[in-house]
Amino acid sequence: MDQNRLSLLALHFIPGIGNHLVRQLISYCGSAEKVFRTPRGKLLKIPGVGMVTAESILYGRPFTLAEAEVLHAEKENVQLIFFTDKNYPSRLKQINDAPSLLYARGNIDFEIPKTVGIIGTRRATPYGKQCVDDLMTALVPHAPLIVSGLAYGIDIHAHRQALKNNLPTVGVMGSGIDVIYPSLHTETARRMEAQGGLITENPFGARPDAHNFPARNRIIAGLSDALIVVEAAEKGGALITAEIANSYNKDVFAFPGNVGQSYSEGCNVLIKSHKANLLTHVKDLEYHMNWSAGVKPLKKRIQFDLDEYDADEQEVLKRLLENNHQLTIDEISWRTALPIGKLASILLGLELKNIVAALPGKVYKLLVG
Template sequence: MDQNRLSLLALHFIPGIGNQLIRQLISYCGSAERVFKTPRGKLMKIPGIGAVTADSIRLGKPFSDAEKEMQRAQKEDVTLAFFTDKNYPSRLKQIADAPSLLYCKGNINFETSKTIGIVGTRMATPYGKKLVEELMLDLAPHEPLIVSGLAYGIDIVAHRQALKNNMATVGVMGSGIDVMYPASHTETSTKMLKHGGLVTENPFGTRPDAHNFPARNRIIAGLSDALIVIEAAEKGGALITAEIANSYNKDVFAFPGNIGQRFSEGCNALIRSNKANLLTSVKDLEYIMNWSVGTQPEKKKMFFDADAYSADEQEVIKVLLENNRQLAIDDIGWRTGIAIGRLASVLLGLEFKNVLAPLPGKVYKLLE
């Protein structure tokens, strides 16, 4: 069993440690395995780590839970995708509060050229269902990955229509990957495993508690190039997802609805407040996203002579290129796996070579 992967998983079973602290620990220690070998005193010097957390890390009790979790994942054909893995979705790596671990099941290609999130009310009307059906039919030539939340209403209609039109679709769950909620969607989720799949950040056995769903919504937003809201009340999960998508600088779209209708209020408000583009057909989406059938996104190229830089320097340059050319030092450390102490020296060397420049807040930016 890979000790570093086991250590990564064990970090998730330490009480009080979330995604941000896991990143912080790995950034300062260099790897998950080294976190558990770091003396208590040094752990407590890491921002956010107190005496209780340091003691929990040093005791190493989470390893038994991690071993059981890893064995269960292997038994149930579930892939554990850590933030540092190559198979972790590149779109999620670009958001600050990305999950440090994903449980994935099925046949999922996260790196499709176009990914579209679909969200909406759980109380879908015939109007909303018809919009989904027509939208999916028109989207099919683009061959996008359709992402939604497996909930009642618009979500499940989107998944089913995607399958009907031979599009891959991923359901982001607010529970453990072994806990289907609602249970009535089990048949659809089973079909999705062949052409898409299921994703969650929650460990096996996690119940679909209310607080899990706002967190689930950020994954839907983060995975999407474009987020489409189809019917939403004045308040609800769909609007929360739209707000999150806007904070990630994602393109948000909404179908308008009849004035005075409850499940049109949310969409109309998004459009009125310029928080969503007006969507009347796929042509609006194609125009704003600059999409045409068969188009592929531009690949980011390494415009540097690799031979002129060390392996660590190349890794830093690569990570910056993949993340809008600038990142905070902790994020660079997390994404590259280079310990903070060594990373500071690498960044200084690149600064002397006029490759990057420091910005306020310990942020580093690649120079043109």
Template sequence: MIDQSRLCLLALHFIPGIGDYLLRQLVSYCGSAERVFNIPKGKLLKVPGVGEVTANAILAHNTFDLAEKEIKKAEKLSTQLIFYLDKEYPTRLKQIPDAPTLLYCKGSIDFENPKSVAIVGTRKATAYGRECVEQLISELIPHQALIISGLAYGIDIQAHKQAVKQGLQTIAVMGSGIDVIYPASHKDTANQMQHNGGLVTENRFGAKPDAHNFPMRNRIIAGLCDALVVVEAAERGGALITAEIANSYNKDVFAFPGNVGETHSEGCNALIKNNKAYLITSAKDLEYLMNWEVAKKPIKKKEAFSLEGFEPEEQTILKLLLEKSPSTIDELSWKSNTAVSQLASLLLTLEFNGVVQSLPGKQYKLKY
């Protein structure tokens, strides 16, 4: 029997004109997806972003058959539908403002891997670019990092193949339906990945790899990673779009430098030149800036540490650092439900008082 609440969420998802932001607004305003379809039209029209056309489309209930077929197809194709309200929804994506409300997932994916690296670049990779990817992934083996890319030609597929070869978990974020492998020549790799990783998309079954899907796909790649590494990129292209998005999400962006004057190096060199990416020559650069060497050693909690004398907001942050130290400012913001700007002020005060120490990679730890 199909879960009614999930059916309603999917039915909302299929209504034309309802995007991720408006869907969240509707569910939040009405209390649940089911109530969205039963609320009077007058109240629907009071939801910001809902007009006559959208309200009529909701109340027509025309997308339920489509939603039911989609759920049955997911079961048939062993695909998991993860809604933004599900506990399985990736923690990292919850922290970005334009996160998708629905993910189609296939394989054995651990979204909560402690270390996540996205590797992107040109579709016309050179031998130098492929060597950079191979070296980087081999050096990430001790960290057992999750490798994320887009299954495209060039750098993307090289990253996936090397991750499979080295036994690292790898995820492909697709710009098509999960049943439409693009390019088709990468189908074998996509199948291999599902044993230790898998495929992810926000597009419905059968969706073609249309051009407008790929910039949207890139925000998911940026949202799922802790660090984004650009390996060879032209002056314009998807890799640079992903880097821009990652920067807007306060992710750490890295780029391998290339020869001056080479077309496939222009994008990476520009990122470094404009301080939009750290220069990287090996995983050691990434380890240092992400503080991964420090994170290898578990930090023991000291019984002597007391929260007395701290303000309630400060106590909330310190309790989170007692549970996990170091933690990124984005993690602390999400877990404490505190705006990043307010949290930065609190952390600065605690740092001045000698209680908290800031680390590379936008991370913080208790100093005691």
């Protein structure tokens, strides 16, 4: 691992630094490596950095922990995927609170054209399991990536049905990647590694503590083109995930349930409050998602020549092309490693060339392509 990637990993071992502040530090300093060479006075001028954090950056021992983590990853055959890496999931790049680091194990293709998240109660009924069985069989022609949380009930049933139907499936964990929870699902998790895999944002050895699961849920929502709630109580993790998916402008679906049944209440409320589309058959999903079996969406043709721009401008334009044609200035800085001051000048130049436009909220939109 090169020094900048090691520095990026080391940032994750500084107490009090979360995903947003990692990006903020890199945005202001220019690179992860430069963060550790920035004087305390300048660090303190970065929003979100206080005296304790600055001292931890300059005098802590994050590199010792980072080097141990790298060795652990190599031993466990685990891939460390940073937000700046080309193989970081493009769907997660679209969400503001995306994890800055993922631990991944298995054979995962994050760029499969269609992804379906399936979530629900941990106390799945025969009705809920049958809904999953029927849906999974009907999804086979679409060959989607099935995303869930490896939990009891609907989650593990979705993973197992994906394996049965030879569909790739990814389990998003609320623990370290070396801590399978619940342990009863270890065999299924191992089988998934050959037909998808496991991912987490938590370091090795992290226990499945309660606060990890709402964070885990946002990754499930972020990776899903369509999020399907099968059975859910009136309150619980499935409804939280559905709320998150709605905030990301994802398409949410729910199977209806019998009135008066506790694990139907959540789905019925989602449908009644227009927070989920009614799902009774795969045709409902195909209609709302505009999916045709076996047909991959065409990529947009690039209608301008990148060679007409200098190297820094090309980097900015490439990042915009990769991310739905618009990003905030902080996100562009993060992805290009260009300092904010220099980037602002580049963006102004591109505005004058009518190639990008500035939108409210410090968002920049690519106007061609």
